[in-house]
Amino acid sequence: MNDILTAGRAFLDREGRLIERRLAAVLFDDADPAGAVDAVRAYRNSDGGFGHGLEPDKRCPDSLPIDVERAFDVLMTAAESPRYVETRRPLGDSEMVREACDWLGSVAHPDGAVPLAFPVVADYPHAEHWSDWAYAPGLNPTAGLAGRLHKMGVSHSWLASATDWTWKRLEAGFDEDAHTLVEVLEFLAHAPDRARADSVSAHVRDWLPGLRWFRADPSDPAYGVTPLHFAPSPDSPWLDLFDEAIIGGHLDRLARDQQDDGGWPITWTPPGTASTMEWRGIETLRALRTLAAFGRL
Known part of the structure; x- marks a missing residue:
């Protein structure tokens, strides 16, 4: 699981904008x-x-x-x-x-x-x-x-x-x-x-x-808002809206969605290449934070 964090951080270092790189350093390096x-x-x-x-x-x-x-x-x-x-x-x-x-x-x-x-x-x-x-x-x-x-x-x-x-x-x-x-x-x-x-x-x-x-079903590939957007950490007041198995399934899916380049994909079309990579950086940091919060890193 540490490979997920290492690859995600490497993606942010290569492709992420300054904000996500600085936030990652705050969250994971005590910067x-x-x-x-x-x-x-x-x-x-x-x-x-x-x-x-x-x-x-x-x-x-x-x-x-x-x-x-x-x-x-x-x-x-x-x-x-x-x-x-x-x-x-x-x-x-x-x-x-x-x-x-x-x-x-x-x-x-x-x-x-x-x-x-x-x-x-x-x-x-x-x-x-x-x-x-x-x-x-x-x-x-x-x-x-x-x-x-x-x-x-x-x-x-x-x-x-x-x-x-x-x-x-x-x-x-x-x-x-x-x-x-x-x-x-x-x-x-x-x-x-x-x-x-x-x-x-x-x-x-x-x-x-x-x-x-x-998007309630973890196997659904479509664009959508998942339970992890509502409850991105175990201390969220909204976690009890969802069965433990559903949360676990979405965490598994989130980990699987990491791409070969270390970043996470997006399922919509931004206006250009730069904005696409900016969004992938945002989603990569979100994924790493959520997986870390639930003890998956």
């Missing part, structure tokens, strides 16, 4: 997390948002909510290092995070909701699936952004509005896809109102069957 924080800073715009293809399916330089979400993920991963606690202020007090919240508030609808992106995406190379649907405010990404900010301990006027909007949407029911449910579960795991979160969470198991893009 200084400041390098990963500085790497994501390069995607930051003067308006406080993030862009420049931080999420690689579009090459738009403008600030987009989806890129802000990806920036938060990098910062939270870097903050998992004990060395982050020793050397840097809490994420909730981070200037980058506060100014990103200011930007989100400036582009949000009056009720607090934000879309994944804006029509400016169409002016740049982008994957075919990025189209009008991504420009409508929704739980994806509003709920996920709010959940991440609650996890980071942020207090901000936009977060308050986004949280209120998310509760109203969820308490009216859920009829969206698996990607959106991943965002919703991030919110439910970290929203401060735990009684309200527990009440909504009781319905999650009923939402799963037939959910679009949910």
Whole structure:
């Protein structure tokens, strides 16, 4: 199993972008997390948002909510290092995070909701699936952004509005896809109102069957969101949604999916060769983190 880690790290060293290489060093080598924080800073715009293809399916330089979400993920991963606690202020007090919240508030609808992106995406190379649907405010990404900010301990006027909007949407029911449910579960795991979160969470198991893009069967080769996206570690609050055998089957599949070059494949078509390799680096780091968390490395 150590061969999986060695080959995956070698793939990242050869093909991965700087962010994933710095994060891998933080996670597996106890490296200084400041390098990963500085790497994501390069995607930051003067308006406080993030862009420049931080999420690689579009090459738009403008600030987009989806890129802000990806920036938060990098910062939270870097903050998992004990060395982050020793050397840097809490994420909730981070200037980058506060100014990103200011930007989100400036582009949000009056009720607090934000879309994944804006029509400016169409002016740049982008994957075919990025189209009008991504420009409508929704739980994806509003709920996920709010959940991440609650996890980071942020207090901000936009977060308050986004949280209120998310509760109203969820308490009216859920009829969206698996990607959106991943965002919703991030919110439910970290929203401060735990009684309200527990009440909504009781319905999650009923939402799963037939959910679009949910790939429950480990042998299914199609594109999709698997149980390991919902529960990427044994301490996930959502692990008990799935039978132990299902989780084990997906872990086996994840290990088998490693390619001869050491990286993991993707099952969609990004806009170019560079973005394809960037995504493979992202997926390789995700696979290594998940396998490590479950004791498979």
